[in-house]
Amino acid sequence: MSKRSLNNQKDRWFQYFGIFSTLIGLILLALFIFQITRDGIGRIDWDFIVSLPSRFYAKAGILPAWTGTLWIFALTAIIVIPIGVGAGIYLQEYAKKGRLSNILEINIANLAGVPSIIYGIIGLEIFVRVLQMGGSLLAGAFTLALLILPIIIVATREAFKAVPKSIKEASYGLGATKWQTIWYQILPIASANIITGVILALARAIGETAPLIVIGALAYVPFVAKSPMDEFTVLPMQIFNWVSRPQHGFLMNAAAAILVLLVFVFILNGIAVYLRNRSRKKFGL
Amino acid sequence: MENGNIKIETKNINAFYGEKKVLHNIDLQMEANTVTAFIGPSGCGKSTFLRLLNRMNDYIDGFRKEGDVLINGVDIYSKNTRIEELRKQVGMVFQKPNPFPKTIYENVVYGLRIQGIKDKQKLDAAVENSLKRSALWNEVKDDLQKNALSLSGGQQQRLCIARTLAVEPSIILMDEPASALDPISTAKIEELIYELKQDYTIVIVTHNMHQAGRVSDKTAFFLSGDLVEYNDTKAIFTSPKDQRTENYITGKFG
Numbered sequence: 001m002s003k004r005s006l007n008n009q010k011d012r013w014f015q016y017f018g019i020f021s022t023l024i025g026l027i028l029l030a031l032f033i034f035q036i037t038r039d040g041i042g043r044i045d046w047d048f049i050v051s052l053p054s055r056f057y058a059k060a061g062i063l064p065a066w067t068g069t070l071w072i073f074a075l076t077a078i079i080v081i082p083i084g085v086g087a088g089i090y091l092q093e094y095a096k097k098g099r100l101s102n103i104l105e106i107n108i109a110n111l112a113g114v115p116s117i118i119y120g121i122i123g124l125e126i127f128v129r130v131l132q133m134g135g136s137l138l139a140g141a142f143t144l145a146l147l148i149l150p151i152i153i154v155a156t157r158e159a160f161k162a163v164p165k166s167i168k169e170a171s172y173g174l175g176a177t178k179w180q181t182i183w184y185q186i187l188p189i190a191s192a193n194i195i196t197g198v199i200l201a202l203a204r205a206i207g208e209t210a211p212l213i214v215i216g217a218l219a220y221v222p223f224v225a226k227s228p229m230d231e232f233t234v235l236p237m238q239i240f241n242w243v244s245r246p247q248h249g250f251l252m253n254a255a256a257a258i259l260v261l262l263v264f265v266f267i268l269n270g271i272a273v274y275l276r277n278r279s280r281k282k283f284g285l
Numbered sequence: 286m287e288n289g290n291i292k293i294e295t296k297n298i299n300a301f302y303g304e305k306k307v308l309h310n311i312d313l314q315m316e317a318n319t320v321t322a323f324i325g326p327s328g329c330g331k332s333t334f335l336r337l338l339n340r341m342n343d344y345i346d347g348f349r350k351e352g353d354v355l356i357n358g359v360d361i362y363s364k365n366t367r368i369e370e371l372r373k374q375v376g377m378v379f380q381k382p383n384p385f386p387k388t389i390y391e392n393v394v395y396g397l398r399i400q401g402i403k404d405k406q407k408l409d410a411a412v413e414n415s416l417k418r419s420a421l422w423n424e425v426k427d428d429l430q431k432n433a434l435s436l437s438g439g440q441q442q443r444l445c446i447a448r449t450l451a452v453e454p455s456i457i458l459m460d461e462p463a464s465a466l467d468p469i470s471t472a473k474i475e476e477l478i479y480e481l482k483q484d485y486t487i488v489i490v491t492h493n494m495h496q497a498g499r500v501s502d503k504t505a506f507f508l509s510g511d512l513v514e515y516n517d518t519k520a521i522f523t524s525p526k527d528q529r530t531e532n533y534i535t536g537k538f539g
Binding site (some may be wrong): 007097165166167169170171172173174175176177180185189240283 | 339341345346367368372373376377379381382384385386395396398399400445448449452
């Protein structure tokens with residue numbers, strides 16, 4: 001067989017392999033959604049959305065859970081965006097490149113790989129105990145902010161790196177300071193990518209259970225949280241609680257809650273994709 | 286050469302990227318209201334030298350220089366020099382047109398806005414004035430709110446020149462300003478350089494020898510980080526003193 005036809009064949013085989021790998025992911029996702037929908041769709045109605053949990057599965061609802069998820073989403077965003085974006089900008093634009101910044105960089109990348117339950121333990125010690133926040137929404141939001149902070153720092157840096165150097169030089173060349181260049185030129189171009197990163201990270205945060213269990217989020221919350229200092233539950237906690245019950249009815253409730261959570265996450269991801277496409281068009285990136 | 290006429294002067298410039306020395310002992314004096322061209326093959330140090338004149342190399346990791354750069358007799362690398370003030374005085378046009386992804390109007394007024402100028406009349410006047418001077422006004426006067434990225438390459442480069450003029454510098458550095466443009470756009474830029482010479486001191490790096498011959502009064506030939514020859518452009522092109530200059534301009538290498 002000639003070298004060329006061998007290469008062609010390799011090319012074709014790799015294509016098959018690629019299609020196969022892609023399909024596996026898609027099929028598994030489709031199966032999962034199919035099963036969850038089959039089990040859960042029948043349970044979703046207005047009552048399910050606006051009811052408090054109950055020990056009778058037919059009466060139980062997810063009001064405290066989804067409002068808790070919204071609370072956590074908003075609070076985490078408020079905490080993590082300024083810190084994460086600020087740190088990202090500092091590391092990318094201001095920090096002197098050297099050994100220290102290399103070590104810092106590797107550590108931040110590593111932090112993104114630390115199991116989430118470890119963050120729960122940190123959160124329990126720092127926020128719940130030392131700062132005496134208790135098992136409140138605020139403690140939960142701080143803990144999750146810690147969890148996704150590295151992702152946001154990295155996303156910010158990547159977004160800044162994607163801005164052409166020529167734009168920076170043009171701005172400096174006209175007498176702009178570093179901060180003016182960042183504020184007027186780089187941030188507007190980078191912001192869509194940063195927001196995309198933030199949204200994807202937040203989507204991850206609202207799916208987390210383990211760290212919230214550790215800091216003492218409750219499984220049974222018969223009220224809607226009214227302030228950041230209230231105790232709380234979130235959708236994943238509610239789901240976790242229901243799937244560990246023996247009655248089949250609660251499994252159906254769990255499936256229905258999963259559907260609601262999925263809708264949340266899909267909407268967030270949709271917004272992220274939309275923003276990214278819009279910025280690509282606008283800035284020709 | 287009268288001393289009072291010297292706008293830019295460099296003394297014993299050595300420059301390094303890390304350990305690598307890229308400029309050797311460059312002494313050069315450029316007069317006001319002249320066009321000085323830097324020519325030489327790629328990697329000869331001409332761009333590095335140009336970027337020393339408005340401290341654009343400051344951001345490059347591992348870059349280091351020795352020697353002094355004086356503009357109007359003032360050391361621009363001294364502790365008292367504010368780098369932003371320097372760049373208002375020494376504008377720069379880059380190799381690839383690099384307009385901001387904003388409107389034409391916003392591109393021109395950016396340098397003024399960052400100085401805190403908000404007066405609409407002042408800004409409008411600056412836009413018209415700068416675009417007229419860069420010979421772009423007639424083409425864009427009805428579309429000032431159009432995105433600058435929708436302009437052609439040649440128009441973008443003239444916009445970049447307008448943006449630089451708006452800040453009212455006295456020196457304009459041009460780093461191969463026409464190398465990414467078609468011949469017609471190039472001719473327009475060259476014409477423009479000739480016009481601007483009345484009011485500005487222009488330093489231009491170019492790969493194109495004919496361009497240097499057409500637009501400049503003085504030419505400096507760089508080779509491997511050395512300033513080989515610096516003289517009136519006419520003299521450089523008709524009777525170069527150094528064999529290497531002659532080889533280069535007659536196309537034997539480079």
